[in-house]
Amino acid sequence: MFTNIENLFDYSVAQFEAIDHLLTMGVGAHFAALVFFLVVSRFVAPNYRVATALSCIVMLSAGFILYGQSNLWSESFAFNGTNYELSDSTFSNGFRYVNWMVTIPCLLTQLLIVMNLKGTEIFKKATILILAAWGMIVTGYIGQLYEVSNITSLLIWGAVSTLCFIVLNWVVGNVIGYNRKHLYGNTGSTIWKVFGLMMFAWTLYPIAYLIPWFMNSADGVVLRQLLFTIADITSKIIYGMMITYIAVQQSAARGYVPAKKVLNLVGYNHDKSVD
Numbered sequence: 199m200f201t202n203i204e205n206l207f208d209y210s211v212a213q214f215e216a217i218d219h220l221l222t223m224g225v226g227a228h229f230a231a232l233v234f235f236l237v238v239s240r241f242v243a244p245n246y247r248v249a250t251a252l253s254c255i256v257m258l259s260a261g262f263i264l265y266g267q268s269n270l271w272s273e274s275f276a277f278n279g280t281n282y283e284l285s286d287s288t289f290s291n292g293f294r295y296v297n298w299m300v301t302i303p304c305l306l307t308q309l310l311i312v313m314n315l316k317g318t319e320i321f322k323k324a325t326i327l328i329l330a331a332w333g334m335i336v337t338g339y340i341g342q343l344y345e346v347s348n349i350t351s352l353l354i355w356g357a358v359s360t361l362c363f364i365v366l367n368w369v370v371g372n373v374i375g376y377n378r379k380h381l382y383g384n385t386g387s388t389i390w391k392v393f394g395l396m397m398f399a400w401t402l403y404p405i406a407y408l409i410p411w412f413m414n415s416a417d418g419v420v421l422r423q424l425l426f427t428i429a430d431i432t433s434k435i436i437y438g439m440m441i442t443y444i445a446v447q448q449s450a451a452r453g454y455v456p457a458k459k460v461l462n463l464v465g466y467n468h469d470k471s472v473d
């Protein structure tokens with residue numbers, strides 16, 4: 199029996215291609231962003247550079263998983279002259295969940311790094327956040343196995359997962375609230391925007407999870423892959439860029455010259471140092 203509703207329907211050419219294109223765009227966006235993060239990491243002071251390195255890891259990891267999803271999508275369905283119907287293999291979203299076990303800890307840790315938390319404090323907060331995230335993912339993974347066979351189980355596991363999600367958001371909100379004043383270079387307000395972006399992007403994943411419950415159709419499947427793609431780009435790429443921006447601003451405020459240069463705070467030929 200299939201685990202995911204993607205395998206239940208036939209797709210019009212437009213529906214099939216829309217999903218194919220969304221997945222392919224996701225691959226391209228993550229690998230392009232990888233180049234961006236590699237290039238800008240030299241403007242980030244060494245004490246924040248791990249935050250940008252973590253974005254590189256997230257880009258690679260998500261880029262490869264999406265490459266796999268996009269191949270799997272085109273292998274799983276075959277054109278029968280009118281529609282695309284299920285063929286040799288079956289499609290699964292489960293790979294995404296497994297990937298989150300790696301990417302979410304990276305995303306959370308990079309936030310803690312730019313919050314200027316120190317040694318033991320980072321370790322303590324990261325442990326709580328990662329455990330909550332893993333709890334959320336594992337229960338969500340189990341839940342999605344039931345999306346075809348038993349919607350009640352999908353909803354119950356989803357509710358348990360949401361409890362972990364709430365704990366996670368609560369801890370992140372608190373960390374930001376308490377430590378915001380320790381940020382350099384007026385980035386205390388940018389970090390709230392990061393939190394807002396995170397709340398928006400991360401909430402798209404549970405909506406995608408619930409599609410089998412409220413839109414069990416081929417169009418629902420297209421909507422799900424669209425939500426996943428928007429969520430991926432905002433929660434990893436745009437988020438990573440904001441984190442790196444905060445890292446560069448703080449680097450400059452703390453006197454790191456390459457950061458000052460890229461922000462035009464000092465000239466190349468005439469040194470108008472601001473500190």
Ligand code: RET
Binds near residue numbers: 260305341356357433
């Ligand atoms: C699940 C199950 C249903 C309930 C909730 C979920 C939350 C998922 C989230 C995923 C975030 C993923 C990210 C990936 C980045 O690479 C597991 C769908 C609340 C929040 C940020």
